[in-house]
Amino acid sequence: MTPRHALPPDEHEQPLRKAAQLVILLAERHNIPATVETPPCGVVVRVFPGLITHVDHIIWWTIPDIAGTRDRPLRTYAHTAGGAADRVAKHYQDLRSIPIEELLASGCIRLLTGDSLDDVGARHAS
Template identity: 45%
Template sequence: MTVDHLTHDELASTAAELRARELADILARSHNIPADVHRLPSGEVVVSVYYGLVTRLDARGRFWWVVPASPGRDRPLWTSAVTPAVAAHRIARHYGELRDRPLPHLIRDGYLLADVLLDHHAAASPI
């Protein structure tokens, strides 16, 4: 019989991935919103929902994402939620806001999964 031994960081990453998958599942089942879960080379887990809507999980399992800019606010705002259900409810609202905007504007102004990947790749690259 083989026993797998995971490090503390691997266990934390696995827990984050499970929470991220729970969020993606709630988005799909309750809000009909597809989302992809990605583990970055750094071990961080992100949930890609839509152009300009990427959710990150911190070390405590809190979900963080950028709220789209609105007419009353000229720049994006970071926000968070503790549970997957609350995060899914709020993300669904932001998803609706983004879906109403022209896609070229989102690509030009948005915070894309590619940006997250590039940030982590640059941070992990030797100087």
């Protein structure tokens, strides 16, 4: 499966800086642990199962459907790491308020492996 776009190493620099800033702000402002990963589809920040941000010229993510009322994914974005950190923190708190077993059973979230991130990037391209 082809990733949505494969970034050359030199094009990872700005997204990596923005992702690192997001991780720092999530930790400092909201006490939320997160990690930066670089699958072929770009740069992502893993915040929580079901809450992964994609970082390129913007920071974007899919808003978790906790109520299970949406027909399709709802994606949103932020231009700055600060704006993304505050909004992602709200989604994180919403997810953490429900036991992970319930989130998995309802299909609201699914656990992703590193290989799955490549598939996610490819699906976003279509």
